[in-house]
Amino acid sequence: MVSDTGWMRNREGMGVWEHRGKVAIVGWGQSHMDRRWDGVALDRSCGGLTREACLKAVADAGLSLDDIDGLITSPETRAEQTWAPRPYFDPPYDTEDGLTKASAEWIQRELGLKNVKYFNSDAPYIGPMMGLAAQAVGDGLCETALVWYPMVNLEGRYGHNNPQNNNQEAPGATAFTLPWGYQNGAMFNNLVVFLQYCQKYGKSHDGLAPLCLNLRRNGLLTPWGYYALHEPYQLTTEDYLNGRVIEEPLVIYDCDRPVNTCAAFIFTTAERAKDLRQKPVYVLNHAQNNGRGRSTMATLDEHQEAVASLARKMWEGSGLGPADVDIFNPYDGYLTFTQQFLEGFQWHGVKWGEAHDFYAEDIRVEGPHPFLSSGGNNGTGRNRAVLFSDSIEQLRGTAGARQVTVRAETALAGCNTPDSCGFLMMSKHPD
Amino acid sequence: MSTIPGLQRPAPVPNELTQPFWDACNERRLVLQNCTLCERLHYPPTPRCNLCGSSDSFEWKEAQGKGHIDVYMVIRDSRIRGFRSAQPINFAVITLDEDPGINFLSNLPGTPPGEVPVGAPVELIFEETSNGQLVHEWQVVN
Ligand SMILES: [Zn+2]
Numbered sequence: 001m002v003s004d005t006g007w008m009r010n011r012e013g014m015g016v017w018e019h020r021g022k023v024a025i026v027g028w029g030q031s032h033m034d035r036r037w038d039g040v041a042l043d044r045s046c047g048g049l050t051r052e053a054c055l056k057a058v059a060d061a062g063l064s065l066d067d068i069d070g071l072i073t074s075p076e077t078r079a080e081q082t083w084a085p086r087p088y089f090d091p092p093y094d095t096e097d098g099l100t101k102a103s104a105e106w107i108q109r110e111l112g113l114k115n116v117k118y119f120n121s122d123a124p125y126i127g128p129m130m131g132l133a134a135q136a137v138g139d140g141l142c143e144t145a146l147v148w149y150p151m152v153n154l155e156g157r158y159g160h161n162n163p164q165n166n167n168q169e170a171p172g173a174t175a176f177t178l179p180w181g182y183q184n185g186a187m188f189n190n191l192v193v194f195l196q197y198c199q200k201y202g203k204s205h206d207g208l209a210p211l212c213l214n215l216r217r218n219g220l221l222t223p224w225g226y227y228a229l230h231e232p233y234q235l236t237t238e239d240y241l242n243g244r245v246i247e248e249p250l251v252i253y254d255c256d257r258p259v260n261t262c263a264a265f266i267f268t269t270a271e272r273a274k275d276l277r278q279k280p281v282y283v284l285n286h287a288q289n290n291g292r293g294r295s296t297m298a299t300l301d302e303h304q305e306a307v308a309s310l311a312r313k314m315w316e317g318s319g320l321g322p323a324d325v326d327i328f329n330p331y332d333g334y335l336t337f338t339q340q341f342l343e344g345f346q347w348h349g350v351k352w353g354e355a356h357d358f359y360a361e362d363i364r365v366e367g368p369h370p371f372l373s374s375g376g377n378n379g380t381g382r383n384r385a386v387l388f389s390d391s392i393e394q395l396r397g398t399a400g401a402r403q404v405t406v407r408a409e410t411a412l413a414g415c416n417t418p419d420s421c422g423f424l425m426m427s428k429h430p431d
Numbered sequence: 432m433s434t435i436p437g438l439q440r441p442a443p444v445p446n447e448l449t450q451p452f453w454d455a456c457n458e459r460r461l462v463l464q465n466c467t468l469c470e471r472l473h474y475p476p477t478p479r480c481n482l483c484g485s486s487d488s489f490e491w492k493e494a495q496g497k498g499h500i501d502v503y504m505v506i507r508d509s510r511i512r513g514f515r516s517a518q519p520i521n522f523a524v525i526t527l528d529e530d531p532g533i534n535f536l537s538n539l540p541g542t543p544p545g546e547v548p549v550g551a552p553v554e555l556i557f558e559e560t561s562n563g564q565l566v567h568e569w570q571v572v573n
Contacts (some may be wrong), residue, residue, distance in 0.1 A: 165510045168441055168561040175443035175453075176475035179566045180536035181506050181514040181522055192524055195502035199549070247522070248505035248545070294481060295474055295534045297524050 007135045008128065008422075009317055010288040012309060017285040017317040019138025021430030024273035024280035027063065027266030028389050029056025030224050033381055034260045036153045037100075046077065046150045047098030049262040051110055054148055057264035062277030063144065065111055070118040070142025070267075071104035072133050076125040078258065078382075079152035100152050102262070107148070118142035125149075126384045127331070127415040128422030131286030133267045143269055150262040151383050176296060186334055186417050189297050191250050193418075194336035196300035200353070205249040207356030208335045209240045212253050214363050215332060215372060219379020221365070221401040222390075226259050226381030254335040256377035263385030265392075270430050281392050284410075284425040285317035291419050303337075303418040304352065307344025310423065314345070314412070318425040322346040326407050327394045329387040330423075331415030332376035340418045342371065347412075370404040374413075387413040388424065395428050433558050434540045435520060439513035442560035449476050451491055456565045459557050463533070465492040472530045496555030497528040498535065498569055503547040513561070519544040525553055525569045537569040 009017065031049035042048050050073075058065060079100040097106045103121040107113070118141045123129040126149040133147045170178035182188050198204055216235045219227045227233075235253065243251030273280035289310050293302045315321050322345060330341035339355030348369050350358045363371040374390030377383060391411035393399040414423025433440055445453040455462040464473040466480040468488045479486045503523035509515050521544050527533040539547060540558065553569040560566055 166512045168439070168513070169444050170441040171444040172446070173475065174441075175445070175449060177536060178511065179440040179443060179560055180538055181509055181511055181520065182536055183510055188522075191504055192502055195504065199502060245505075245507045248507055248519075250504070294532055296536055297534050299534070 005290070007132055007139075008288045008290070009131065009286055009313060010290055012312055012316065014313070014317065016319055019134065020284050020318065021282050021427070022270045023134045023137045023267060023283045024270050024430075025265055025283065025392055025426065026268055026273050026276045026278050026280055027057040027061025027264075028392055029053040029058070029060055029264045030385070030389060031056070031262045033224060033226050033229060033383065035226070035230065035257075036155060037260045039154070044260065045098065046079070046100050046152050046260070046262065047102045047106065047110065049260065050102035050107060050148055050150050050264070053262040053264040054107060054111065054146055057146065057148075057266050060278065061266040063266065065113055066115055067144050068113050068146045069115050070136060070145030071108060071113070071116055072120045072123050072129065072136065072145050072147045073102065073104055073107075074123045074125055074129050074149055075101060075121065077101055077150045077152040079154065100154070102148070102150055107146075118145070124422070125416060126388070128288050130265070130388060130424045131288060131422045133265070134283040134286050134424065137267045137269060143272060145267045146264060147267060148262055148264040149385050151259060153258040153260045186337070187247065187250065187255070190334055190337040190417060191247060192297050193300050193303050193340070197339065197353075200300060203353070203356045206241060207359065208254065209237050210359040210363070211332075211335055211338065212240050212378060213237065214359075215376045215379035217379070218365060218373060218375030218402055220375075222375050222380050222386065225375060225379065225386070226257060227379060250334070250336065253378075256333045256382035259381035259383060261381065261383050263383060263389060265388065279396050279428065281395050281426045281428070282430040284320065284427050285314055286422065286424050287313040287317060288422040289419055293419065298419055303340050304344065306419045307340045310418075310421065311345045314423060314425055320410065320425060322349070324410055325412045326409055327370075327373060327391050327404065327411035327413075329372055329374045329376070329391050329411065329413040331384070331387065331417070331421070332372060332378045333382060333384075333416060335378060337417055338372075344418070345412065347371070365402045366405050368406060370406060373399065373402055373404050375402070384415050387415060391426055395426060435517055435538055438517035438520065438538070440558065440560040440566065441511070441513055442562040442564045443566060448478060452476055453564060455491070455493075456557060456567055459565065461494045461496055461555055461567050462491040463494050464489040472527075472533050474533045474535070494527060494555070495529055498525040498553050498555075499528065500524075500539075500547060500549050500551050500553060500571075501526050501534065502549065503539070505545050521545070521547055523547060523569075535567065535569065539570065540568055541570045
């Protein structure tokens with residue numbers, strides 16, 4: 001669906017990013033978060049939550065609505081538009097815009113934005129979208145971009161009413177996967193790679209328990225997060241080890257929980273950022289992976305090469321190296337793939353096969369290795385934006401109970417999976 | 432029908448690229464694209480060689496039908512209707528002996544769920560899908 005990838009930094013050998021330190025994130029807004037939209041309350045619809053997040057981000061930056069000249073968002077909201085029950089209201093209505101999505105044109109009308117010259121409602125999911133936003137500001141397509149990422153969750157068991165899953169036929173590429181029970185999405189292939197990982201390094205699924213518990217702990221320190229709001233209690237190791245099995249050995253606690261929410265960010269030039277309300281968080285580089293494996297299932301070797309390449313691209317474009325990254329928030333949407341990022345970027349010296357040992361050490365926010373200080377999506381609900389917002393808060397020094405005690409001058413965040421992702425390198429300093 | 436109780440496999444829908452593959456399956460043969468320039472196998476079928484990029488260097492080459500079990504999981508809560516009626520069910524990745532970079536999916540007919548001998552050799556069989564189209568499957572060599 002993403003036609004233009006010319007803005008991406010998805011190849012090695014591209015050199016230092018031409019806009020390194022010349023773009024900054026100066027605002028962040030997080031809406032309320034629910035488990036699902038009930039299809040009734042308009043202030044809790046995708047549009048309502050997007051409006052809330054965008055207004056908060058603009059206020060956070062100390063800007064006025066007239067300052068916004070770029071609007072960037074993604075249709076990858078996981079609303080499962082094809083299967084969720086419709087309509088919510090008695091007809092007639094002729095658009096989902098404002099209900100289960102919120103396009104650039106919709107938010108422009110809704111907020112009465114007068115000076116927008118750059119519209120992009122077709123950005124990819126948030127990982128690469130943050131890179132796209134930084135590139136757009138750097139390239140001068142706009143000076144001050146409002147960037148939002150809604151995640152939408154409606155009634156029904158997740159994915160179970162997807163027509164593909166009830167179809168007696170397997171068209172297109174699914175002909176080579178669906179007849180054996182493979183489900184689209186990040187779960188199956190990344191579980192296969194995880195099993196290869198355990199086999200190669202002599203690890204087991206139990207090794208993820210300390211990560212899961214710590215993410216819940218950090219999530220409970222995130223006031224707007226799903227668990228802090230709706231299920232404010234800590235998990236135990238017993239809970240994790242006895243979790244409901246989805247695809248053995250994957251359990252329910254390995255999966256980030258779908259939620260209904262929106263986050264928004266403001267990107268602007270370093271020049272414009274100087275005299276705004278917040279300490280700027282400068283962007284030093286963005287990098288993407290969009291490859292795929294050779295055969296039916298991507299393998300551990302292929303995923304390790306993918307994250308190693310991602311790391312090389314990030315170091316090359318930012319001028320930083322593994323020892324320079326203070327805050328690290330890679331995606332944890334399934335806990336089974338998070339170790340690839342940890343090892344590929346060698347954060348805190350973690351090498352191939354060492355992640356589970358690292359999880360068993362002190363990874364608390366107040367400790368020496370505050371991995372995923374955000375609480376991730378496992379700890380706050382599947383919103384994905386928390387990877388970036390925590391990074392921003394940590395660099396600003398406003399992370400509250402989650403504020404790390406180690407140095408917090410640089411941050412690396414991104415999602416989704418090792419072979420398909422976008423990451424952003426952020427810093428307190430432009431140089 | 433599958434030999435796995437309760438399993439109703441969705442039927443592959445052939446297209447221009449994959450018709451020869453599925454026709455061969457109905458003749459109980461597994462054929463893979465081989466780039467004659469690179470001598471490299473490809474699966475699933477692809478329009479271009481993933482080494483040289485050529486689109487007209489492919490020939491269909493019959494595979495020997497021998498493989499090994501790489502890893503497996505057990506599906507206990509599928510979203511796919513035809514599998515919900517067969518849970519729990521094995522889901523294994525099979526590597527092809529003649530090129531382990533090629534892998535296949537398998538539910539390992541004949542192997543009880545969870546009792547999968549990782550690393551064991553498997554051989555090619557064929558199973559029926561919902562409309563009678565055959566698909567390639569693998570079973571543990573006794
Ligand atoms: Zn070739």
